[in-house]
Structures are given as C-alpha cells and as structure tokens.
Amino acid sequence: PDLDAGTAALQRERQLTKPAGxxxxxxxxxxxxxxWQGQHPAEVRRPRVAVFAGNHGVAARGVxxxxxxxxxxxxxxxxxxxxxVxxxxxxxxxxxxxxxLDLDTPTADFTEGPAMGEEDCCQAMAYGMMAVETGVQLLALGEMGIGNSTAAAALCHALFGGEAKDWTGRGTGVDDEGMARKVAAVEAGLAANPQAKDDPFEALRCFGGYELAAIAGAILAARMARVPVLLDGYACTAAAAVLFKADRRALDHCMVAHRSVEPGHDHLLAAIGKEPLLDLGMRLGEGSGAALAINIVKSACACHxxxxxxxxxxxxxRGV
Amino acid sequence: PDLDAGTAALQRERQLTKPAGxxxxxxxxxxxxxxWQGQHPAEVRRPRVAVFAGNHGVAARGVxxxxxxxxxxxxxxxxxxxxxVxxxxxxxxxxxxxxxLDLDTPTADFTEGPAMGEEDCCQAMAYGMMAVETGVQLLALGEMGIGNSTAAAALCHALFGGEAKDWTGRGTGVDDEGMARKVAAVEAGLAANPQAKDDPFEALRCFGGYELAAIAGAILAARMARVPVLLDGYACTAAAAVLFKADRRALDHCMVAHRSVEPGHDHLLAAIGKEPLLDLGMRLGEGSGAALAINIVKSACACHxxxxxxxxxxxxxRGV
Structure with a gap:
C-alpha cells in the first residue's frame, strides 16, 4: 500500500465542495x-474483467x-x-x-480425495496471474464452472468451520433433492480430505477447482502490480478467502463488489470482514456483480x- | 403502464442464458x-439528470x-x-x-405560515414539468436548497404523522444545537400550518420549497411522457411522497436510486414501500445518488x- 497516496486522497477529499462524508x-x-494503485488521484480508464472457467469432478454427483x-x-x-457479463x-x-482452464479435464471428485495435485493447483494459480498485465487499473474477477458453488462450500467449510449446510445454497437453482446431494457432497469432501482443515492452500488444492485457484493467483499478482481488485460473488470470494486465511491483510487491496443471494456468501463476508458495494439480489457468477460495480469505482474516482x-x-x- | 411491453420483457427474460432470477x-x-417506457426492449441511450434549486425561508432559523x-x-x-453530480x-x-427557482426569493418561513402561495406552488410544479422533454428515456431527479432537509422533515411529518424527531436528521452536518433548532422548526411548522395534515398538496404548499414542488411536477410530467424516473435521497423522495399520498400508484414509474444516511429516508421508504437500488452511505443530494444509479439501469437494459x-x-x- 502507498500510504502517501492514500493520505493525499484524504486531504483532497476534505476540500471538495460537499459536506464532509x-x-x-x-x-x-x-x-x-x-x-493500492500507489498514485493520487487514482484512475480507472483501463478496467479489466477476468473470468476463469474450470470443470469440477464433483459435478457428476448431481449438485x-x-x-x-x-x-x-x-x-x-x-x-x-x-x-x-x-x-x-x-x-x-x-x-x-x-x-x-482445460475444460475437457475436470478436477477429481473431491468426495474421494483431493480435487487437484499440487502441481496442477500451482499451475492454475500461475495461469491466473496472467490476467494482471501492465496498464490494467482495476481488475474485476469472476468464474464459470458448473458445480463450483459446491466446491466453494467445501472450501469455506474447511477454512472457517461451521456445518456443511451453513455454506451450501441453491447455486444455479437446484431443487431440495439437489440441495441434499450438495450438502452430502460437502460433508463427504471434508471427510475425504481431513488434512485440508486449517491449511488454506491445502484446502484450495483439495476442493479446487482450477478456476478458483486461478482467481487466488490473480489476486496475488494484482497486489504485486498495484492493481485494486473487485471480487464477484460466492465462489470468487471463497477463492479469495484462501489468501485471507493465510494472511489477514491479503485482501486489503480487494473490495467485494456485491452480496450474492447464495446464503454462504453472507457468512463468508462476515468471516473476512468485507461489506459489499452492491446488494441487488444477483447470483449469476461469471463476474457479473464485479463488472457491475466498476462504474461505482469509476464514479468515486471521477468525483474525487x-x-x-x-x-x-x-x-x-460551514458555519452560518 | 404498458403491460404488453412488460409481459414481452418477462417472456424474453426467461429465455436468456442465465438461471431464472x-x-x-x-x-x-x-x-x-x-x-413505463411502453416499449420492449427498453432503452437508456438518453438519460437526463435534472437538479432543481430553491431557497427556504426557514434557513434563517439556523437549521x-x-x-x-x-x-x-x-x-x-x-x-x-x-x-x-x-x-x-x-x-x-x-x-x-x-x-x-428564483433563488433571490426564498419561500416564506413555514414556522409562521405557508411557505408558498397557491399560485407560486403551482408555478413551481409547472416549471418542474419542463424537465421532461421528448427523447428523454430516463429521468434522474435531484435538488439543491440550503434548509430543505428541514422542509422535507416537515413535509413527511404532515404526510405520515409520527413525531418531528423521527423525520429530522443531521442534513449537511448540523451539530446538536442545530438539530434541536431543526426539530423545533418542524414542530413549529406543523403547529403553524394545521391544515397541511392529511392534505398532500396543501402540505407541499405549506412546507415547500419551490424545488420540491418542481420535483413533484417533473414526476407527474414524466408519467404522462412515459419516462421512468430515478429519485434521489431524502428531500427528493419527500417531494415524491406528496404524489404517493394523493394516489398510492402515483410512484409506480419511479424507483428510489439510493438509501440516504439521513434517518428520515428510511421511514419514508417504508411509508411509500420502495427499496432503493444503492446503499452507499451517501447524503449529498444534488441528484448524486440518482445519477449514480443510471448505470445500474443501463446495465439492466443492456443485459436484457x-x-x-x-x-x-x-x-x-436445466436438467442434468
């Protein structure tokens, strides 16, 4: 973080033609x-939306x-x-x-063991880092992957405890039986990967998927490159939470763009201490909430x- | 309202590449x-922000x-x-x-009687109607008027009852003494204009100001011209509430753009049954929240x- 640029912003803010705050x-x-850009005033002329797509072995379980x-x-x-998007x-x-991320090769079914090998997980993270290129001024992250709200639920359960049902929601819209299969898959996943508990990167590897590992990589690369990040909904925030569990300051350069309807997102937001910018009842993924919030960030910077x-x-x- | 256009939108919505809802x-x-545009699909290529400015006699009371x-x-x-903005x-x-609206001539101090004469109030409403011109596809409304959060508080108190303090907030940032003066002015206003109670247009005339009457006029004209409306914060929504009290369907072509920090706004939103699009802790007025929400509406229409x-x-x- 560039505290000088932040202080310069604070000082200018106080002089602008509006009541304080x-x-x-x-x-x-x-x-x-x-x-986080390390410049004052900040600019958003070149925002990017990066959507990572991966397939999940657990999808075969009808989740x-x-x-x-x-x-x-x-x-x-x-x-x-x-x-x-x-x-x-x-x-x-x-x-x-x-x-x-190699859609023809889904991750392994995590109810039977780790979704990814160590090398595959690291490669996916490295792949995600490529989304951060010189000149990008704001990075909005999203995902696409049938089954990944189940992966996100297992990941959050491993990272933050609680019960499987706390982290499991309707996703794209499963019925009650589908919900029961999701909860069962999450429980089975935790049982099959006991070493994932309290080890954030191991949890990422065990529950995946590739697109979630890529998001974690992109967030790390953005930090190094001074690119502020907008996180999308549940699956995207779950990937980010891996970094939070490793270091509580690791997401300080990220804002959560919107509150997803997926109930696990609320628990997750509380766990990582983030208040989303938007709350419009969305639950689409594919970076839609993050993309929608870009104009809010642009507006903030334009006013400033x-x-x-x-x-x-x-x-x-002030003062009559 | 054009229910055929609305039904066409609903039918198309169901076929778009996303889970329902x-x-x-x-x-x-x-x-x-x-x-409310009476066309499907709706368009937002020509949005307008109209900001009405007026002065208030009650401002002399240090509110x-x-x-x-x-x-x-x-x-x-x-x-x-x-x-x-x-x-x-x-x-x-x-x-x-x-x-x-004739800034050199503030309204009369409503703690001593009606802020406006009938003719002045009608003229201000008619002036507001001018903001609606052919070709405007979305109208975002805002106001500027030192003292108008006090006028809005008196107006809401007359329209919806309760107590003066329920409707009175810090506005641009008054201190405790200023707050006490605001509450006292609202109470005095209600006492000086007892006929305003339960008569929406009389309440508008009694508590004003000109910019609030203009906003009410603009909302009416927009309805006739098939222009959907975004309302800004507390003062703007209070002006709109006059129409709501006269006819509970009168604001169906309006959305409230954002939730103001001003505490009266929450009560007012509950009274008129509107859920704002944004909740970003803003309390600036001048149409800022309504302008910020335009890109949300554009995004919705672009997706659709x-x-x-x-x-x-x-x-x-659906269906595995």
Missing part, C-alpha cells in the same frame, strides 16, 4: 484506489441444476458476446478476458479527481 | 423500464450547517462542472440540467436486450 463509500473507494457441458457452452457464449462490460467500458474545492469554486464553508 | 433486481428493472448563499454558489458550481453525469453519459437466448447460444437448459 457526504459521498459515503465513494470517498472510501477513492482513498482505497489511491492507496447442479445444469449439466457440466454448460461450462464450455457458456465460455463460447462469452466469446460470442451473448452473456450478461459481455453486456455489463460494454456499459462499464471494460476489457473482458476469458480464461479456460474532478470536483472543485471550496476555494476554487467560491463556495462558503 | 440470477440477475436479481436487474431483471426487475428491465421489466419496469419496458412497462443548516451552511449559509443560504450556498444554494446559489452550488448552482454556479454545477454550471462550472465542479460538483459531484457533474462527474457522476459524465460517468453515466447523462445530460445534466440545472433549474433555478443484448444477451443471447439458450436457443441462440446452444446452451443446455
């Missing part, structure tokens, strides 16, 4: 952006309302411009990149950089 | 926009942290491009119009119009 979280965002083939079909949809990137004037000071504008300060 | 309130917005001269100074700031309009690619259907994209529907 009146822009609420927009003020917090402007200071956060300066601190999703959709077949696993949908992961690749949706990647094609992203490439053709037909998904929600494409439209959201257009409104945010953001560069969309989609990263496929573009507003007149009381002195410049000849506006009277 | 996964875009949450973005789906609600797309249907609402189609219903604001800022002198009344700030109203005109801030209007100048809007015209010079230095205010928050200017930057927010740029990010939203929205047309900003600022309407001054631009996404592929399951059939188009060759994505498998």
């Amino acid at each position: 009146a822009l609420g979280r927009l003020e917090e965002i402007a200071q956060w952006m300066a601190t 999703s309302a959709y077949p696993a083939a949908v992961t690749a079909q949706m990647v094609q949809n992203f490439q053709n411009g037909g998904a929600a 494409n439209q959201l990137c257009e409104v945010a004037d953001a560069d969309l990149r989609v990263y496929e 950089a573009g507003m007149a000071t009381f002195a410049d504008a000849g506006v009277s300060t | 996964a875009l949450g309130r973005l789906e609600e917005i797309a249907q609402w926009m189609a219903t 604001s942290a800022y002198p009344a001269a700030v109203t005109a100074q801030m209007v100048q700031n809007f015209q010079n491009g230095g205010a928050a 200017n930057q927010l309009c740029e990010v939203a690619d929205a047309d900003l119009r600022v309407y001054e 119009a631009g996404m592929a259907t399951f059939a188009d994209a060759g994505v498998s529907t």
